[in-house]
Amino acid sequence: MKYPFILLVLIGLFSCTDLKKGEQIHSIEEMDKSLDSFHTILAENNFSSISEFSTIANTTDSRIKMNYESDTLELNFARKLDAYNKMRKSFGLLNLFFIQLSNDIESEKIVLKKLKLDIDNGNGERDKYASHINFEKDKVEKLNNSLLDYISLRESTLRTFNDIQDEINTFSLSLLNKKVQ
Numbered sequence: 001m002k003y004p005f006i007l008l009v010l011i012g013l014f015s016c017t018d019l020k021k022g023e024q025i026h027s028i029e030e031m032d033k034s035l036d037s038f039h040t041i042l043a044e045n046n047f048s049s050i051s052e053f054s055t056i057a058n059t060t061d062s063r064i065k066m067n068y069e070s071d072t073l074e075l076n077f078a079r080k081l082d083a084y085n086k087m088r089k090s091f092g093l094l095n096l097f098f099i100q101l102s103n104d105i106e107s108e109k110i111v112l113k114k115l116k117l118d119i120d121n122g123n124g125e126r127d128k129y130a131s132h133i134n135f136e137k138d139k140v141e142k143l144n145n146s147l148l149d150y151i152s153l154r155e156s157t158l159r160t161f162n163d164i165q166d167e168i169n170t171f172s173l174s175l176l177n178k179k180v181q
Contacts, residue, residue, distance in 0.1 A: 021119060027133050028116045031140045035109050038147050042105065045151055047098040053161050054091035060172045061088055067175035084168050087160040090153060097150045104143055112136060
């Protein structure tokens with residue numbers, strides 16, 4: 001009599017785990033869909049579409065450094081030059097940020113695929129599936145925040161570029177004209 005009771009308890013425990021299985025798989029699939037969305041958004045805001053701006057900014061900055069000799073600037077213009085220099089450096093950060101986000105999204109997709117496979121096959125410690133899923137949810141949320149930070153930095157960098165590029169470029173070209181004369 002004792003063995004059938006133990007057998008029933010074990011069947012009950014495993015069936016509870018199996019009931020959670022569908023919910024756990026659904027949770028992983030939702031995270032995977034989020035990662036697909038992140039990948040799409042990142043592709044729409046890729047760095048290569050703005051890399052030409054980086055080249056333009058670096059060329060302008062180089063022209064100023066090579067041709068500017070005075071140590072006096074109007075305060076307002078000096079602030080614009082400072083903002084331009086920060087913006088120019090942001091292009092490098094954006095490139096690194098883009099590469100890192102792309103890699104992190106792909107890595108997380110692989111981890112989710114493995115976790116889903118483990119849950120489907122009942123591999124590993126079943127009682128820890130929920131904590132693994134929560135851990136991966138936190139990672140997906142961090143990726144979401146990083147993506148938002150990337151887009152925000154990209155937009156502010158482009159805004160600064162569009163606001164002051166013409167004025168700074170005109171100044172750099174005027175330095176060339178002064179050197180020729």
